Amino acid sequence: MSAPTFSASMDPSTKSIRTTSPSPTAPEGKPSAAVAPTLIDIENLDFHYGATKALHGITLKVPDRQVTAFIGPSGCGKSTLLRCLNRMNDLIDGTRIGAGSIKIRGVDIYQRDVDVIELRKRVGMVFQKSNPFPKSIYENITYGLRLQGIKDKGRLDEVVEKSLRGAALWDEVKDRLHASGLGLSGGQQQRLCIARTIAVEPEIILMDEPCSALDPIATAKVEELIHELKLKYTIVIVTHNMQQAARCSDKTAFFYLGKLVEFAPTRTIFMNPENPQTEAYVSGRFG
Amino acid sequence: MSAPATHLFQAKPSFARTAEKGVFWLFRSAAYLVLLCGALVFADIVIKGAPAVFTTTFPFVNTVFLTEAPESLYVFEHEGAKREMGDREFRAFREQEAAKAAAQGRKAPEIKATSFVYSAGGIFPCIVGTVLLVVGSMTIALTLGVASAIYLSEYARQSPLVSFIRLAILNLAGVPSIVFGLFGMGMFVIFLEWNVSLLAGWFTLAFMVLPVVITASEESLKSVPKGFREGSLALGATKWQTIRKAVLPYALPGILTSSILGIARVAGETAPIMFTAAYVVRDKLPWEGLQHAGDFFFQGVMALPYHIYVVSSKIPQNEYTERVQYGTAFVFLFIVALIAATSIALRNKLRGRYKW
Ligand SMILES: Nc1ncnc2c1ncn2[C@@H]1O[C@H](COP(=O)(O)OP(=O)(O)OP(=O)(O)O)[C@@H](O)[C@H]1O
Ligand SMILES: [Mg+2]
Numbered sequence: 338m339s340a341p342t343f344s345a346s347m348d349p350s351t352k353s354i355r356t357t358s359p360s361p362t363a364p365e366g367k368p369s370a371a372v373a374p375t376l377i378d379i380e381n382l383d384f385h386y387g388a389t390k391a392l393h394g395i396t397l398k399v400p401d402r403q404v405t406a407f408i409g410p411s412g413c414g415k416s417t418l419l420r421c422l423n424r425m426n427d428l429i430d431g432t433r434i435g436a437g438s439i440k441i442r443g444v445d446i447y448q449r450d451v452d453v454i455e456l457r458k459r460v461g462m463v464f465q466k467s468n469p470f471p472k473s474i475y476e477n478i479t480y481g482l483r484l485q486g487i488k489d490k491g492r493l494d495e496v497v498e499k500s501l502r503g504a505a506l507w508d509e510v511k512d513r514l515h516a517s518g519l520g521l522s523g524g525q526q527q528r529l530c531i532a533r534t535i536a537v538e539p540e541i542i543l544m545d546e547p548c549s550a551l552d553p554i555a556t557a558k559v560e561e562l563i564h565e566l567k568l569k570y571t572i573v574i575v576t577h578n579m580q581q582a583a584r585c586s587d588k589t590a591f592f593y594l595g596k597l598v599e600f601a602p603t604r605t606i607f608m609n610p611e612n613p614q615t616e617a618y619v620s621g622r623f624g
Numbered sequence: 625m626s627a628p629a630t631h632l633f634q635a636k637p638s639f640a641r642t643a644e645k646g647v648f649w650l651f652r653s654a655a656y657l658v659l660l661c662g663a664l665v666f667a668d669i670v671i672k673g674a675p676a677v678f679t680t681t682f683p684f685v686n687t688v689f690l691t692e693a694p695e696s697l698y699v700f701e702h703e704g705a706k707r708e709m710g711d712r713e714f715r716a717f718r719e720q721e722a723a724k725a726a727a728q729g730r731k732a733p734e735i736k737a738t739s740f741v742y743s744a745g746g747i748f749p750c751i752v753g754t755v756l757l758v759v760g761s762m763t764i765a766l767t768l769g770v771a772s773a774i775y776l777s778e779y780a781r782q783s784p785l786v787s788f789i790r791l792a793i794l795n796l797a798g799v800p801s802i803v804f805g806l807f808g809m810g811m812f813v814i815f816l817e818w819n820v821s822l823l824a825g826w827f828t829l830a831f832m833v834l835p836v837v838i839t840a841s842e843e844s845l846k847s848v849p850k851g852f853r854e855g856s857l858a859l860g861a862t863k864w865q866t867i868r869k870a871v872l873p874y875a876l877p878g879i880l881t882s883s884i885l886g887i888a889r890v891a892g893e894t895a896p897i898m899f900t901a902a903y904v905v906r907d908k909l910p911w912e913g914l915q916h917a918g919d920f921f922f923q924g925v926m927a928l929p930y931h932i933y934v935v936s937s938k939i940p941q942n943e944y945t946e947r948v949q950y951g952t953a954f955v956f957l958f959i960v961a962l963i964a965a966t967s968i969a970l971r972n973k974l975r976g977r978y979k980w
Contacts, residue, residue, distance in 0.1 A: 428857070430782050
């Protein structure tokens with residue numbers, strides 16, 4: 338049996354790839370896209386909701402441990418593409434990949450022997466509307482680990498602290514870990530969801546408009562967090578906020594009507610886009 | 625012109641205001657009418673039933689009525705006084721009189737008594753039977769109902785077939801209960817050879833309330849935010865883990881609410897158990913005289929609603945049967961209220977724990 342990264346019997350060696358490979362981030366902090374290896378390789382992807390085709394021939398290479406932003410007017414298929422990356426679209430009846438493929442570390446995630454459970458453990462997702470479970474903060478963070486059968490109290494405590502620190506939430510909630518996650522503010526809830534996601538140590542974090550319901554201060558906190566997270570995780574973020582894309586991402590993809598119009602380093606997209614549509618959109622002239 | 629407005633927000637007569645008033649009173653009187661009818665029914669049962677259930681002396685509850693089996697009532701004249709006696713008491717009395725007469729060397733006196741079936745003694749076996757029927761059938765209905773609701777709304781692809789199944793289930797809710805009784809008799813009593821038994825009654829009643837349970841469970845499952853499911857699945861949970869940990873706990877209060885309605889129906893229906901589980905009269909209590917533990921499930925029981933029916937269908941009606949009838953109805957209401965209150969308490973507890 339071939340052991341692709343996401344099959345149920347996972348090859349333990351694949352886990353170590355991330356921890357041993359050197360950070361691709363260039364010393365001055367501005368990584369150049371050329372050196373970052375590709376982590377997610379989307380090729381010529383068509384996606385259908387029943388009879389409607391939502392994505393048309395998308396080809397995109399998401400670099401490892403960088404932040405990739407998806408921008409574009411409403412309904413252009415950003416969420417759809419994002420949800421293809423952890424096969425969240427499988428939940429919707431009648432959806433299918435018409436053509437093309439998505440490979441993560443070279444493994445086609447839509448091939449037959451891929452276990453979506455393994456895939457989703459490694460490709461976490463933060464949703465537009467923060468969705469903590471109506472359980473305690475502690476239970477929210479440990480949810481993913483308990484699913485994997487981890488019960489050791491010491492281990493769980495450790496992960497809770499580490500994840501909350503990782504999500505820049507520890508100081509705010511350390512005294513009320515057993516209070517309900519719903520008692521937090523909107524911004525804190527969203528960071529709780531991020532903490533919950535990093536608790537299962539994914540490799541990739543998908544974020545679908547994570548700040549759209551947050552005020553500027555909470556947004557700034559999440560953006561700061563994204564900056565830190567990209568040292569360890571590959572992040573794909575959907576946003577309607579141009580400044581946000583400009584501030585946090587390394588590469589930006591502009592979509593329009595289900596097609597990828599332009600994909601380039603963020604600086605290029607905002608300063609010097611090739612495509613006139615991109616230019617019009619980022620400068621706010623349409624969209 | 626009407627008087628000039630003295631301030632900006634002065635009330636002005638208009639059609640909308642009149643309509644508002646009219647509609648308000650219409651709705652209000654409708655609600656009060658319903659309340660009144662309900663109150664009348666309850667008052668009737670309480671007033672006529674209370675004398676059978678309560679006594680004026682300590683312990684104020686008619687323990688015989690609540691703890692003994694039904695007996696025939698004998699009413700007769702004796703030494704100028706009108707006496708009422710239950711079957712056993714009457715027989716003992718007769719023997720005693722005969723013995724007395726024999727001792728005095730005269731012929732035993734003929735006691736001319738009028739008997740009224742089931743008008744003496746109590747209704748304990750019926751209480752036991754009804755509680756057993758409710759608990760068993762609700763267990764079956766909830767297990768089957770919640771399982772199929774989970775399948776229909778969480779697992780099955782939303783195809784025309786699934787919609788058709790849903791429609792069929794909804795239609796099932798409109799089937800008269802006597803039809804369920806006949807089905808139960810054909811299926812469980814005769815075909816599966818369970819005879820008139822608790823088991824047959826449980827399944828018949830369970831099938832009768834299943835539509836309610838399934839429909840309500842599906843609604844409750846749907847009302848759990850999609851975000852909980854997605855959040856759970858995105859963390860690498862399987863579907864069943866997601867349902868068990870992030871969906872079902874939050875749907876449970878709603879499911880319980882609906883099953884409370886189911887309980888009242890199961891407890892009160894006569895037709896479905898008439899041919900499947902209920903005995904007119906049975907001497908033994910369900911736990912008495914069992915050869916194997918398994919026999920427990922294959923015995924018929926007495927039940928409160930059926931007892932009311934049996935007693936009421938005695939013609940002519942008289943004050944004695946009426947007393948039992950209303951007493952039974954009173955106890956029945958009390959038991960249903962008790963079971964419902966327990967479920968409501970449980971639901972509220974769950975609701976407090978799983979709120980979002
Ligand atoms: N569940 C669905 N069923 C059918 N069509 C859908 C579904 N979800 C999205 N679509 C369609 O797919 C297209 C892309 O939708 P998508 O949600 O990916 O857009 P988006 O770029 O994320 O928009 P927004 O910025 O508003 O979130 C739209 O035309 C939408 O109508
Ligand atoms: Mg979207």
